[in-house]
Amino acid sequence: MDLPLDLPFLADTFLRLLAGVPLTLRLAASSVVLGAMLALLLAAMRRSGLLWLDWPARFYIFVFRGTPLLVQIFLIYYGLSQFREIRSTFLWPVLRDPYWCAVIALTLNTAAYGGEIIRGGLASVPQGQVEAARAAGMGHWLLLRRVVMPLALRQALPAYGNELILMVKATSLASIITLMEITGIAAKLIAQSYRTIEVFAVAGAIYLAINFVLTRLVHVLERRLNPGRPTVLTTTIGKEGTT
Numbered sequence: 001m002d003l004p005l006d007l008p009f010l011a012d013t014f015l016r017l018l019a020g021v022p023l024t025l026r027l028a029a030s031s032v033v034l035g036a037m038l039a040l041l042l043a044a045m046r047r048s049g050l051l052w053l054d055w056p057a058r059f060y061i062f063v064f065r066g067t068p069l070l071v072q073i074f075l076i077y078y079g080l081s082q083f084r085e086i087r088s089t090f091l092w093p094v095l096r097d098p099y100w101c102a103v104i105a106l107t108l109n110t111a112a113y114g115g116e117i118i119r120g121g122l123a124s125v126p127q128g129q130v131e132a133a134r135a136a137g138m139g140h141w142l143l144l145r146r147v148v149m150p151l152a153l154r155q156a157l158p159a160y161g162n163e164l165i166l167m168v169k170a171t172s173l174a175s176i177i178t179l180m181e182i183t184g185i186a187a188k189l190i191a192q193s194y195r196t197i198e199v200f201a202v203a204g205a206i207y208l209a210i211n212f213v214l215t216r217l218v219h220v221l222e223r224r225l226n227p228g229r230p231t232v233l234t235t236t237i238g239k240e241g242t243t
Helices: 007-018 021-046 051-066 069-082 098-123 127-135 140-177 182-193 196-225
Strands: none
Touching: 007 182, 007 196, 021 051, 021 098, 021 140, 021 196, 051 098, 069 098, 069 140, 098 140, 127 140, 140 182, 140 196, 182 196
């Protein structure tokens, strides 16, 4: 049986879901920026050649890549509040706020993936170019800035672009801890109207539009870094619990 297309309801749903877009983008942007900084640290630890730095980074990456993001959010939001010692510290105003708990969980999760992506990009830099730069008299920091990082960024950008897209989708899990981003508002609308298909279809279209814009931005950046070469945004499987 054909379902009637209720355009006024779809339009009203679209406008109401748009109210959650700023929070979705804020969650994604905060976690990506903080996660990138932590990912750089993890990549540096992995490539340090020092076991006392390499193994903690390996363990961190293993834990956060090997457990579902949803579980990590629950452990941070619900689990840490069980400890009286934490509730009596200066961290408690942050850890009792669902927004910051979501940001912390998303940051820790994306840093684990990003650390491996950056490490792979650094490992792909041809050793011959590094040796040539050293022979030309470049110091460590100049070598890093002029040779290593640009080449590593070119190699890592496609995979890191996918990680950015996955993080936008992963923000939907923040609705589990009462945040009214796109999925949170969608769940509220469904509870009021019982029209699951229409509401989630509109929500999915909004996520699709956001990720389309993000994909184009990554595409433009990749073309600027690789003039004259075709750009390829590799396809990855979504994280656990994302839509």
